Amino acid sequence: MGSGVVTIKTSAVPNGIVKDSYYGVITAGGGCTPYKWKVASGALPTGVTMKPSSQTTSVTLSGRPTKAEISSFTVSATGCGGYEATASYKIVVQAAPDHVVDLNWKASTTKDVVGYNVYRGPDGRSWSKINVSPTASTAYSDSTVADSSNYYYATTAIDVKGDESGKSNVIKTAIP
Numbered sequence: 001m002g003s004g005v006v007t008i009k010t011s012a013v014p015n016g017i018v019k020d021s022y023y024g025v026i027t028a029g030g031g032c033t034p035y036k037w038k039v040a041s042g043a044l045p046t047g048v049t050m051k052p053s054s055q056t057t058s059v060t061l062s063g064r065p066t067k068a069e070i071s072s073f074t075v076s077a078t079g080c081g082g083y084e085a086t087a088s089y090k091i092v093v094q095a096a097p098d099h100v101v102d103l104n105w106k107a108s109t110t111k112d113v114v115g116y117n118v119y120r121g122p123d124g125r126s127w128s129k130i131n132v133s134p135t136a137s138t139a140y141s142d143s144t145v146a147d148s149s150n151y152y153y154a155t156t157a158i159d160v161k162g163d164e165s166g167k168s169n170v171i172k173t174a175i176p
Contacts, residue, residue: 004030004031004032004079004081004082004083005030005031005083005085006028006029006030006031006035006077006078006079006083006084006085007028007029007030007085008026008027008028008075008077008085008086008087009027009028009029010025010026010027010087010123011087012089012150013025013026013061013089013091013122014091014122014146014149014150014151015091015092015093015094015146015147015148015149016045016048016065016091016092016093016094016146017065017093017094017095017096017097017144017146018065018066018067018068018093018094018095018096019064019065019066020064020065020097020144021062021063021064021128021144022045022047022048022061022062022063022064022065023060023061023062023120023121023122023126023128024060024061024062024091024122025058025059025060025061025121025122025123025125025126026058026059026061026075026087026089027057027058027123028057028058028077028085029057030079030083030085031079031080031081031083032079032080032081033055033056033057033079033080034056034080035052035056035057035077035078035079035080036056036077036078037050037052037056037059037075037076037077038075038076039073039074039075040073040074040075040076040086041073041074042071042072042073042074042088043071043073044061044071044073044091045065045067045069045071045091045093046065046066046067046069047063047064047065047066047067048061048062048063048064048065048071048091049061049062049063050075059075060126061091065093067093068093068094068095069093070090070091070092070093071090071091071093072088072089072090073088073089073091074086074087074088074089075087075088075089092146092147092148093146094146094147097143097144097145097146098147099143099145099147099175099176100141100142100143100145101141101142101145101151101153101173101175102139102140102141103118103139103140103141103142103153103155103171104138104139104140105138105139105155105168106138107138108157108165110157110159110165112159112160112161113157113158113159114134114136114158114159114160115133115134115135115136115157115158116131116134116135116136116138116140116155116156116157116158117129117131117134117135117155117156117158117164118130118131118135118140118142118153118154118155119153119154119155119156119167120142120151120152120153121151121152121154122149122150122151122152123152124152124170124172127154127167130142130144134158140155145173145175146175147175147176148175148176149174149175150172150173150174150175151172151173151175152170152171152172152173153170153171153172153173154167154168154169154170154171155167155168156168
């Protein structure tokens, strides 16, 4: 039988912006599932909640921060064998964004493409669509990025029937 040690793999989560959609993911591994997750100390930013995935191997931090603040907190994941892992995080919620990420990509060569969706994520594996409706152009400006955070982007093509392609190559950007 293997070791029962649980480890939290995520070292940092994105910062946020007041009244903007927040999305971060913390993952764990090792030991045995289901994991029990909790905020062991401190507090999440006001307006952000934590929800375990169905497999319990990760938790999603999501919501709309309601005030500019610095939140420091420790999260714990306890495996079914009783082993516990903890990790500390800090989320800075800004009153307003300071930066814009300008994205552009090559047009799809498929003839019936009518637009594109733009996806952003905190880790290159978890995604949230950031455009309200498909964009006809091959450019998009994301003005909802927080300082000192990494973001991953990918696009999909939408055809005349509304079918969506797989995601494009993923790019990573670091906001200073």
